[in-house]
Amino acid sequence: MANQESRGRNFVETSTRKGTLDIRLPQPSDRLDQDAEHCSVLVDGEWRDIRFHDYDEIYRIPGLYEQLFHGILDCRSPDVIGKVLKEELQQDGFEAESLRVLDLGAGNGLVGEQLRNIGVSTLVGVDIIPEAQQAALRDRPNVYDAYYVVDMTNLPASIQTELEGFKFNTMCCVAALGYADIPPSAFRAAFNLVSNGGWIAFNIKDRFLSPDDTSGFATLVRKLREENVLELLTSERYEHRRNVNGEPLHYVALVGTKHADIPEEFLP
Ligand SMILES: C[S@@+](CC[C@H](N)C(=O)[O-])C[C@H]1O[C@@H](n2cnc3c(N)ncnc32)[C@H](O)[C@@H]1O
Known part of the structure; x- marks a missing residue:
């Protein structure tokens, strides 16, 4: 405007x-x-x-x-997620080169860039708006092996098949959950594309994990942990960025191991 x-x-x-x-x-x-x-x-x-x-x-x-x-506004989230994922990989003796990553809500590729920096070999971005893909190709043309413009809540069968073909063992999702962005159903669709035993690395605003959450993520994450669908390896509260008033906005970075698909009844 x-x-x-x-x-x-x-x-x-x-x-x-x-x-x-x-x-x-x-x-x-x-x-x-x-x-x-x-x-x-x-x-x-x-x-x-x-x-x-x-x-x-x-x-x-x-x-x-x-x-x-x-x-x-000093956003640190792509760095923080790259760092905590790298630390967990090292602790597990896992080589980043063997990661086949789905970057959910990939935007213009800043997270993808961090993932390449830690040595990820296969990297696929998905985002709901074409401008994100265009910006990633314009500004970071060599970061993604493939980039899909798709609504993960309504995945066309042909793209579902193509995404399954990448045999992802990792999903990353940074600064994209909650508000009017990625809802629990889209998170579930991406999570379920990752093989069991794979890595799940994401961040979320601290409020969306609290008892007064209305985004649906607090309940979902609690169920994932209780039912051992996701084994949480680390969780770190940190300053995501400042708001326009210069005050800190806190997010939580979570990295875990997937043990099973998320059943539909887990959705709020
Ligand atoms: C704040 S940006 C984060 C981009 C990138 N992950 C980063 O950290 O720089 C949030 C992104 O999520 C995307 N997004 C929102 N809803 C989505 C959905 N349902 N499916 C896929 N991407 C979505 C937006 O288009 C936007 O590019």
């Missing part, structure tokens, strides 16, 4: 030294939950208001995702 007023009183200037785009964040006094956060970006001489959850718009502007979330 173009907005000539964005330079006005509702926005404050953030440092532009962390990248080449001119980005402004709302006044710290505005209390916004994560799915309502937004910024203003100068594109071709015009200020545009963009919600953080309008990923299509963000991915269309090269460098915006990286500059906004990683440069200004």
